[in-house]
Amino acid sequence: MSATSEVAELYTTIEESARQLDVACSRDKVWPLLTAFAQAFAHPGAVVAFRVATALRHAGELDCRFRTHPDDRDPYTFAVSKGLTEKTDHPVGTLLSDIHGRCFVESHGIDFGAVGGFKKIYGAFTPDDLQEASKLADLPSMPRSLAENLAFFARHGLDDRVGVLGIDYPNRTVNVYFNEVPAECFRPGTIVSTLREIGMAEPSEQMLKLGEKAFGLYVTLGWDSPRIERICYAAATTDLATLPVPVEPEIEKFVKSVPYGGEDRKFVYGVALTPHGEYYKLESHYKWKPGAVNFI
Template sequence: MTNTVKIDDVYSAIEQSAKLLDLPLESDKVKGALAAFEPAFTNASVALRIATGARREQLMGYRYIKYTGDLDPYETAVSKGLLARGDHPADRLFQDVKERFPIEGTGGDFEIAAGFQKIWCFFPSSRPQPLDELSKLESMPRAVADNLDLLARYGLHSASLFAVDYTSHTLNIYFDGLPDGTFAPERVRELTRELGIPEPSEYELELCSKAFAVYFTFSWESSKIDRACFPVLVPEPELVPTDLGPTITKFAAGVPFAGADRKCIYATTLSARGNYYKLEPFYHWQPAIVNAMHLANSPDEQSA
């Protein structure tokens, strides 16, 4: 497989996946987004995504990850009419981080009906950035500073990346490259208790224990952490558990891939409002993403 992919092929994969899930596709909106971000989609890892739950299962998304060129995703989205420039702190956060912290790559999230949604921002793979320093940014949600001590109790001191959602005004902060045992069932159970999340089932705890990272969702409206998500990387869709829900099972079985690499991430999300699962098949996989995710092992050594 080459390190690039054609934009028409990306569109075809999105179209095929929407048909697989019986979801309506706004063709002009998707093609417009792909055209606006073509340099990113053709030179990065490209993934599709879906989640469980009646509402989420209607919101199939697509994303590019770890683009290292000069493209500024926020300014690109604004200049192409995919996003209105706003005065919410979320609109300032990406630029504020860029001005003070080293950035190695970016990513962008899109949804087949809603369009542009989110920016990902990767810190250098060898230099996760101190959470206490990030929390001092004026545009950062206060909830980050309010939860520094809680996160530190679980060895979560430095962030590897973050993602700003401009539709929900939420922030995800990711921690990876963590020691073995970080996601042991008793530790995850203790964490959810501190977060005010109902205790996960034994099966959910088992899934979380296999995660290569954890990420938390913050908002500008609350001092609490909204949810925690535990992603697991597998080298092929056949290794995605078959009891995560019929939509995920159908997606894993029929989603297209650009080449022999057929890696997927499935994730367990724990929230006070209810737990759910996500699936992210990589239509086009670039090996450089391994460094972005700070994986301790080769993706092919990960197992379900």
């Protein structure tokens, strides 16, 4: 299938899925983004996923993310040149180039909303070249909050296990994803003490049950505070019925509304905790290839 056909098919899928979820898809924001990155969808290793969340700040939105494959193009500079996002003097605008200057980035991911358009860029490192948080903290444009929390990451065996960085341009935050997380981090007692240590809300029993099944976690950092803003634990499955927690009504509706390709459906189910409470997110893969990076 040609890149043009792939884009048309994906847009139709997004528009129809959004309609079934009572979300108003913005063609003016979605179509230009899909056409700008058209080659990503025609690639044999294309990965595309949809996501919803139960938090109020995510209400009325259907998120989509896709993987771009290694090339010489800086996806942020390219997005700015195509008018998909505005250039900014804030450090968030130079962080990706700083990362490229220090590390080898195997591939990128692009995150956008059916309503809000362009949102995030992810930079994924190779599994055998996980990065050290302490070295990333030295990047000129990295939030100082990463350096402020290095002792926390070291105590939990995470300092040298950074697998992905996600840059949120509208919200001016950075997600730090950890791979090969020590099993101890997912034990209920450790989760409770970890959350108290960084000032998050007390977890529910449902959250602790999901946390025991998690494969990874990430934290959200910003430029305006030294604190960790959010921490998320994520579990992967091909059958939501096997999860040890009930599925929220919003997420059940999402599962029934969004299509998928291939024989096995793949989900990543995450619980995010903030100082004010917890909320849940589900990523459902529309196109998936073995070995692709899991994140939510």
